[in-house]
Every structure is written in structure tokens, then in C-alpha cells.
Amino acid sequence: MSIAKEFSKGIIKENPVLRLLLGLCPVLGVTTAAMNGLGMGLASTFVLTCSNIVISLLRNVIPAKVRIPCFIVVIATFVTIVDMSMNAFIPDLHANLGLFIPLIVVNCVILGRAEAFASKNSLPYAIADGVGIGLGFTLTLVILGSIREILGAGAIFGYVFTPEAFEPFGLFASPAGAFIGLGFLLAGMNLLSKKLKLD
DSSP, rough: OOHHHHHHHTTTTOOTTTTTTTOHHHHHHHHHHHHHHHHHHHHHHHHHHHHHHHHHHHTTSOGGHHHHHHHHHHHHHHHHHHHHHHHHHHHHHHHHHHGGGGGGGGGGHHHHHHHHHHHGHHHHHHHHHHHHHHHHHHHHHHHHHHHHHHHHHHHHOOOOSTTTTTTOGGGSSSHHHHHHHHHHHHHHHHHHHHHHHHO
């Protein structure tokens, strides 16, 4: 086990969305635009990395019987920091993400990494795991958000680059478009996994 391997696994081999199918609620809910995906991804990465750090440092003093409530308290603390900071400094993005920011507390990616990895490994590995898994999550949200924004509005990160004659596909701005876009991404990841022999 190396730190580089723990970092890189979250981007492709153990990508939480495209390989493990975890954390799908924000993936489907906020990816109407690339900026929303980037904001949610970075917020989740911050919470995941910071909670991994604290849980790894406290792993030998947290009683096993109350470990899950303790993990949730740690995660909720960092979610509150993100929620209040985003509301103060980038209120437009905070309004777009809405209820999905507080719901990071129950994101199964974050609680799953706390239970399966951070509570059993030392600090350097916990940091590498948190940053790698978080970047893989962020990358997936940005790609799906970009696809939906380009097809649904003819823009990316709010910048309209299509000609006036372009007719947006309103379907991709709707919840059904999120399922369709995610389906194509999963198919692409399955083909890539077979080519790279990741299974």
C-alpha cells in the first residue's frame, strides 16, 4: 500500500460514482450546470478530507460501540463550516445547491470512507484517500454538469458558446436528463474498465 496508490484509486479504479455507485442524490440533483457540480464536488472533498483527518487521529480513542454517532458529529461539524462559509462568500452558488449542502452529512461516500478507511489507517493514508476520492467525485459531477449544461442550455460554466440557431435539448436540464447523462457516463466507464482490465 502506497500513498500515491491510495490517492489515485478514487479517480478511476474506485471512483465513488462511476465504479461504486455511491452518493447519487447530489450527482443527479445538482448537476444542471457545471458550476453547481464543481461547487458540490469541492464542498464534499473538503468535508471528506477534513473528516478523514480527524477520524484517523481519533481512531484509537473512539469506542467501537459509538463510532458511527461520533463519525456523524465530526462530519456534521465540517458540513456546517462549508454551509455557513458558502452562504457568506458565494451566496448565489449556495442558493443553487440548496438543501444538498446540509445533506452532505448523510452522504454515503463520506460516512463510508470514515468507517471503511479513515478509522483503520494512519493520517497520511487517510488524507490521500480523502483527497483522491473527493477529486474523483468532483470530476464526475463536473463532467455530468458540463454535458447537461452544454446540451440543455448551449453553455458551459455560464458561458454561452453556441450559435443563436442552436436549439437546446430541454430534456437534459430536467431530472430525466441527469439519469440519461449518468447512464452514458457509466457505459463509458465500463468500457474503459474492460480496456484497462480493472475488474
